[in-house]
Amino acid sequence: MRADQDQPIRLVDYRPSDYVIDTIDLDIILHPTATRVTSRLSIRPNPKGRANAPLVLDGDGLVPVAVTLDDAALDLSTGFATADRLTIETPPQRPFVLIVETRLDPTANTKLMGLYRSGSAYCTQCEAEGFRRITYALDRPDVLSVFTTRIEAARAEASVLLGNGNLVRQGAVEAAEGEDRHFAVWHDPHPKPPYLFAVVGGNLGSIHDSFSTSEGRVVSLGIYVEPGKEPLAAYAMDALKRSMRWDETAFGRAYDLDVFNIVAVSDFNMGAMENKGLNVFNDKYILASPETATDADYAGIETVVAHEYFHNWTGNRITCRDWFQLCLKEGLTVFRDQEFSADQRSRAVKRIADVRTLRARQFPEDGGPLAHSVRPVVYREINNFYTATIYEKGAEIIRMLQLLIGSDAFATGMTLYFDQYDGTAATIEQFIGCFAETSGRDLTQFMRWYEQAGTPVVTATHGYDASAKTLTLDIAQRTPETPGQSEKSPLVMPLALGLVGAEGDAIPLDAVRSDDLTEAERAAGTIELTTAERRIVLHDVPGPVSPSWLRGFSAPVRLISSLTEQDRLTLLAHDSDGFNRWEAAQTLVSHYILDGLTSDEAPDEERLAALLSAFSAVLNGALVDPAFTAQVLNLPSEADLARDVGRDVDPDAIHRRREELRGDIGQTLRTPLLDLYDTLSKPVAYSPDASSAGRRALRNVVLGYLAAGDPMDGARLCAAQFDTADNMTDRMAALGIMTLIPGSKQDGLLARFYAMFERDALVVDKWLAVHAVSPDPTTLDRVRSLMRHPAFSLSNPNRVYSLIGSFASNPTQFNRADGRGYDLVAEVVLAVDAINPQVAARVLNAFRSWRMMESGRRDRAEAALRWIAARNTLSADVRDIVDRSLA
Numbered sequence: 001m002r003a004d005q006d007q008p009i010r011l012v013d014y015r016p017s018d019y020v021i022d023t024i025d026l027d028i029i030l031h032p033t034a035t036r037v038t039s040r041l042s043i044r045p046n047p048k049g050r051a052n053a054p055l056v057l058d059g060d061g062l063v064p065v066a067v068t069l070d071d072a073a074l075d076l077s078t079g080f081a082t083a084d085r086l087t088i089e090t091p092p093q094r095p096f097v098l099i100v101e102t103r104l105d106p107t108a109n110t111k112l113m114g115l116y117r118s119g120s121a122y123c124t125q126c127e128a129e130g131f132r133r134i135t136y137a138l139d140r141p142d143v144l145s146v147f148t149t150r151i152e153a154a155r156a157e158a159s160v161l162l163g164n165g166n167l168v169r170q171g172a173v174e175a176a177e178g179e180d181r182h183f184a185v186w187h188d189p190h191p192k193p194p195y196l197f198a199v200v201g202g203n204l205g206s207i208h209d210s211f212s213t214s215e216g217r218v219v220s221l222g223i224y225v226e227p228g229k230e231p232l233a234a235y236a237m238d239a240l241k242r243s244m245r246w247d248e249t250a251f252g253r254a255y256d257l258d259v260f261n262i263v264a265v266s267d268f269n270m271g272a273m274e275n276k277g278l279n280v281f282n283d284k285y286i287l288a289s290p291e292t293a294t295d296a297d298y299a300g301i302e303t304v305v306a307h308e309y310f311h312n313w314t315g316n317r318i319t320c321r322d323w324f325q326l327c328l329k330e331g332l333t334v335f336r337d338q339e340f341s342a343d344q345r346s347r348a349v350k351r352i353a354d355v356r357t358l359r360a361r362q363f364p365e366d367g368g369p370l371a372h373s374v375r376p377v378v379y380r381e382i383n384n385f386y387t388a389t390i391y392e393k394g395a396e397i398i399r400m401l402q403l404l405i406g407s408d409a410f411a412t413g414m415t416l417y418f419d420q421y422d423g424t425a426a427t428i429e430q431f432i433g434c435f436a437e438t439s440g441r442d443l444t445q446f447m448r449w450y451e452q453a454g455t456p457v458v459t460a461t462h463g464y465d466a467s468a469k470t471l472t473l474d475i476a477q478r479t480p481e482t483p484g485q486s487e488k489s490p491l492v493m494p495l496a497l498g499l500v501g502a503e504g505d506a507i508p509l510d511a512v513r514s515d516d517l518t519e520a521e522r523a524a525g526t527i528e529l530t531t532a533e534r535r536i537v538l539h540d541v542p543g544p545v546s547p548s549w550l551r552g553f554s555a556p557v558r559l560i561s562s563l564t565e566q567d568r569l570t571l572l573a574h575d576s577d578g579f580n581r582w583e584a585a586q587t588l589v590s591h592y593i594l595d596g597l598t599s600d601e602a603p604d605e606e607r608l609a610a611l612l613s614a615f616s617a618v619l620n621g622a623l624v625d626p627a628f629t630a631q632v633l634n635l636p637s638e639a640d641l642a643r644d645v646g647r648d649v650d651p652d653a654i655h656r657r658r659e660e661l662r663g664d665i666g667q668t669l670r671t672p673l674l675d676l677y678d679t680l681s682k683p684v685a686y687s688p689d690a691s692s693a694g695r696r697a698l699r700n701v702v703l704g705y706l707a708a709g710d711p712m713d714g715a716r717l718c719a720a721q722f723d724t725a726d727n728m729t730d731r732m733a734a735l736g737i738m739t740l741i742p743g744s745k746q747d748g749l750l751a752r753f754y755a756m757f758e759r760d761a762l763v764v765d766k767w768l769a770v771h772a773v774s775p776d777p778t779t780l781d782r783v784r785s786l787m788r789h790p791a792f793s794l795s796n797p798n799r800v801y802s803l804i805g806s807f808a809s810n811p812t813q814f815n816r817a818d819g820r821g822y823d824l825v826a827e828v829v830l831a832v833d834a835i836n837p838q839v840a841a842r843v844l845n846a847f848r849s850w851r852m853m854e855s856g857r858r859d860r861a862e863a864a865l866r867w868i869a870a871r872n873t874l875s876a877d878v879r880d881i882v883d884r885s886l887a
């Protein structure tokens, strides 16, 4: 155990490093079990650090072989170099050179941090603290060095040798008798922290292309994959080129090296990693063909390729001073990739998808025991802070900033940030300071978004006085308590507002009279809430209106409004803001289902009829924008509904009510649904583009309703669609819907699917997941038996996430009343923890909302957590999550 695992790391304790390392020259001789790393560090005292301080280099499980300081060998037997650190008590107070040789076993590295093997290839993962598993270093993001890396390997084992930066030399290794060995030397001229270091070696296939930057640089692009999979990387290459162009036009950022390489590996803890000039990817975010990848997979590839590429400026050229500033690169880069995808596809549909993700992943985190601020002030294990809060809420904060100060001040602020902090390790204050400067605004209150955890609740009421022709708007905000943070202050938030008349007519904000709105608010149609409460009286409002609150989801809050059912129907039919049309449908459905949960009476026929007629109108206009319609028709998920319930959740009741409604829709609207299904079934050549994907999405939502309305006919349609599909989206949708139809021939279809794709691990993942998300009570036992299936492995993160992660997101089966769902996930967490703590901790996050359940389930979830917590051999990763979950 590392000593620092016991002591939490605090933001207030930050101080600059006492030493800096100007250059790091590495010589890495790859070997499956005995790789040798020689690291030559040129070190000098940091003028900003303490004089005469000891030099303490970080290590993690290292085996030191030899150390010299300015050519003098140091005696290892004195114990100055342990597995976890290398200490020089009185280093020279001038520049000096430390050369350290370590030996490591990449094959034994199952944590997938540091240097490890994926299949027969070698690869590295250094963020956040993996470099110290390769060699000793000042492994912190504010120590930037120029890296030169020599990699050597047997040609038979690794014909491809890749590093950061530009290739400067390669050739045969002379001395090797009878053995065909070779080497490559890579030099990265851009100083960087160790977390951005990477090497890759292996017998990999590749595709190549080139890109001419706006600055006239010709960049060689390469994507490296398992041999034979080269054609599957074509879409990723296309996405890469589009990303490079977009960053030039949208942010004025051009690429800065002659080479940009991506390597896809099958064993990877997360999505991908932005190592300078050498991104390493989970292969699920690179490999795609129409037969094997769904439209969602294509969209994911586009987003992740863009995200990692955009890190070149937001993360690499400007990095983070310390890990508390993680959202400086992650929130900003998510914002950038969201904007990219919005430009490449449909903006409204992208916004809906992003808000769905925020609500599904960030809101539960923010509302449970793992809540933390977007810039945390303390952590025990940094790996556990790559969270939806840092990424997604971090992106929302930047979106709000853009709305508050306007696009122009935002754009000049970004440019100022790039100019002023290029080559440095920056802080959130420095970033926000740029926008304070270009907007001339005081952003002190805005900083609270980084400091305060919890999802703010905004209450908005409206009242129309027909005789005075006034509309009174009352807005209030309150942020709930979160762990360690009971006091909350009001935030500054942009509330985009529209007024929609009873006939659907838009009433622009700058057309009404009010002393309570500023000119800027009136012009932008966006209210700035800075206080706990605010009243706005609008005069000369000709008739009753429905306020369209929070257009485009302009702030990451939970909105409780006084909108009536009729208001929401009006907004669904007429709002010019696509997001709020979708939102109106979501809330109508949620209220209908939730009200049904609390009363034992039969569903309110009149309300149901109104809802069905609204859905019928949506179906009539379905083909105007199929992708958008698919989102509107998509009911809030069971997890969404559980969050709306908020406490004492009974997931079975939610499931039943939601299924009833789906059945009602499928039966009542059967004719228009069938028509739409037929219209959308006309054969067209497959293309993964957004509009084709939108038509498939709509057709598959419709198929789901048809099956809900008439299961036996639905099963027939699913079987037919499965057989005739020429793409994975349609095939997978048919399979997924079939597994929801009790008594259908789902097992036969599942078996056929497996037989078709058993050689493709990424498709096998879909097959595992489709079992795991079934609401059928046999799911738990099926998941248990799939854990013994040859295709499953506890040491591959993608397999674990697909089978166990999916099961843990299954509302009724993870949350079984008998507690067996919790027990299964707890068992897997412990088993995986011994192999890969980071993955175990991620799976354990499934318990983040356990306190929201009704008391029986709550007790069983707590028992499972306590059972984990009782182990004294837990990793720091799992210990941290389990302790916070129970606190």
Ligand code: ZN
Pocket (backbone or CB within 6 Å): 307, 311, 329, 330, 333
């Ligand atoms: Zn990132």
